[in-house]
Amino acid sequence: MSEGISKHLFLPKGQGLGLKDGKLDKDAFKKVIPVLAAKVAPEKAGVLLKSPVMKRSLLDVPKIKSVGTEGPGNEERLVLLKYSDQVDLTPEVLEFLKSQSAELVSYPVEFSYDYWTADEIIHAILPEELEAGAPSGFANVGHIGENFVVFPRTRNLAKNPKCRTVVNKLDNIDNQFRVFRMELLAGEPDFVVTQSENGCKFTFDFREVYWNSRLHTEHERLIEKFKREDVVADVFAGVGPFAVPAAKKGCAVLANDLNPSSYKYLTMNVVDNKS
Ligand SMILES: C[S@@+](CC[C@H](N)C(=O)[O-])C[C@H]1O[C@@H](n2cnc3c(N)ncnc32)[C@H](O)[C@@H]1O
Known part of the structure; x- marks a missing residue:
């Protein structure tokens, strides 16, 4: 058949x-x-x-x-x-x-x-000679999309109505604060995002702190293990993807980060999430 x-x-x-x-x-x-x-x-x-x-x-x-x-x-x-x-x-x-x-x-x-999916659209748009350079994937962090294909004249952030800003990461994270240098490909030069994860909202400047949306299941996996009576010490807390939900769960949390910007947004996120 x-x-x-x-x-x-x-x-x-x-x-x-x-x-x-x-x-x-x-x-x-x-x-x-x-x-x-x-x-x-x-x-x-x-x-x-x-x-x-x-x-x-x-x-x-x-x-x-x-x-x-x-x-x-x-x-x-x-x-x-x-x-x-x-x-x-x-x-x-x-x-x-x-x-x-x-x-x-x-x-x-x-x-x-x-x-059609974004991937199907991108591969249809790109001419054969550029196909090999097509992004194999992209991620959204708040209103920022990473590694999109961008149409320079229209600034059309295809297939992603929430996306206002498009960036490309420029190098590997080999620095202490684990931050990327990034270039603006299209859209607004607004790098302060608000991202939801595990029932909490996290605000941060994507250029200044470490954030990886792909870690959300790992964050969730650990948070689920915490019990209300636990004391959680997160010494590399970033902007709080473990610490803030743990506090919201009722745990006593000690959180720290060497990056002043991470610390700033961490404390802001504690307040915003009433945790
Ligand atoms: C890979 S990130 C993880 C952040 C967070 N746990 C998360 O899942 O998003 C590591 C963090 O450790 C921080 N860091 C690096 N060295 C540190 C140190 N000596 N003391 C405290 N924090 C440090 C960096 O600034 C960065 O935010």
Whole structure:
């Protein structure tokens, strides 16, 4: 049996898609793929969606509704299937659809710019010669995104509505305070962020202190081990990702950091989180 619509669900890589005069053309990422839809009375839609016979033939794609309509005023429901050709439906499925008085019609499913992941978009935008330099990932710290691809003319911080500032880390952290030098790639030169983690809010200047959002599970793992009656001594506390939630949990906490800026934001975060 064919894998259905999924074989069409990709963007071409390395072809400079969606860049017009240095501007991002979101419409270029629109893809319309026709699929089969089972047109049924409204009360039958749920029957189709729950049927074990139908399970493997239903359209199941993230961010795409599995039931459509033919437009306002039209009561009938269109239960979307993942195939575009009837030959891909098993005799059992066809028999079941017949028993539910379903009519098979074609339905155009639209995959817009918002459907694709940032990674898919970036690889589609970059021309082949720049593909190797594409960021393999990026991280958000508050309103700052690290290592995004940026479109200089538009300052378009693609795919990330919260992102106002884009930075690139310039070197390894081999200094005592574990801070990165960073360059502003786009957006506002505002480096003071507020980041939520483990039920607390942390404010800090991303240029001046150590912060790594990827450590959130490690922070959580240790915080979960703390009990109210514990005394926690965090001698390399940074801006407080262990110390502040521990204090909030009721532990007695001693926290310290050699970096004056970390210490400043640590004390600020203690107050802000009433910990
Ligand atoms: C890897 S960071 C970890 C910070 C924090 N625990 C976290 O998870 O975000 C290490 C921290 O230790 C601090 N540090 C380095 N040497 C120190 C020292 N001798 N005494 C106290 N703090 C120190 C640095 O300024 C930095 O904030």
